[in-house]
Amino acid sequence: MNLFYGGYSMNLFQNVKYGVNCREAAERYGVSINRQGKALCPFHNDRHPSLYVADDHFYCFACGAHGDVIDFAANFFDLPLYEAAQRLAADFGVDANQPPTKEVLEKRRQKAEAQQLMENERLCVSVLSDYARVLRSWKMQYALQSPAEAPDERFEEACHKLDEAEYYLDILAFGDSYERAEVVNYLLVDGRLDKLKEKINGRDAA
Known part of the structure; x- marks a missing residue:
């Protein structure tokens, strides 16, 4: 059964979302994305890469623009969502009447899980690196000056x-x-990473 949104078949929206990779679409439309998934945001005058594309x-961490691949195309080309979905379907050869197979859905799920793990790894590396830097500083700054001194x-x-x-x-x-x-x-369970962030920010250092 076809569902309709504003008079339009939802098959088009669903198939484009599942069939078009947001990062590939952004790069095809001229956005240069680095290995960390960051780019200069095309939706505001961005001087430092603030757009994250998965x-x-x-x-965008600066202007707040966000969404899926259809939202990206709509913002990029200043189009209504349906026309943006149509453009993506045409550019990437997506058939609006052909729903994604179970294999496609499973591959997408696995890829999303892998990408989430990569994002979590980057976050953990960033926080741990900062924490280790703080610890090295503390080890030198607060080293015992005499055996009788309380640590x-x-x-x-x-x-x-x-x-x-x-x-x-x-x-x-x-x-x-x-x-x-x-x-x-x-690191993510029981708020361990958040506690490390507090230490880094100095709230737990007194």
């Missing part, structure tokens, strides 16, 4: 946690996919 969505909590934390942070960074850099996923899952 396979199934985009988001500062930050110095103790640096002594206990620096090796662990560097160990996790090594796994994220050189480990296999299973090892990296284990570290990411460990």
Whole structure:
């Protein structure tokens, strides 16, 4: 059964979303995207790459533009959503009357999961790198000046946690996919990564 949105068949919207990769569409329309998925945003006067483009969505951290591949084309070409979907279908050879197969849907799901893991890995590496830098600073700044001196909590934390942070960074850099996923899952559970961010921002350093 075909569903309709504003008088238009929803098959077109669904098939374009599943059949057209947002990153590939952006690059085809002239947006240069780096290996981290960042680009200069075409929706405002962007001097530093603030647009993040994934396979199934985009988001600008500066102007707030966001959405799926159809939203991207609509904003890029200043078109209504239906006309944007039509253009994408024509440019990428998508058949509006041919729904995606189970194989296509499963491949898309696996790709989305893999991309989410990559994004989580990048976040963990970024936070852990900053945390390790803070710990190294604490280890030098708050080192004991005499045996009789009571150790500062930050110095103790640096002594206990620096090796662990560097160990996790090594796994994220050189480990296999299973090892990296284990570290990411460990850091994301129970707000561990958020607590590290607080320490980095100084709220937990006093």
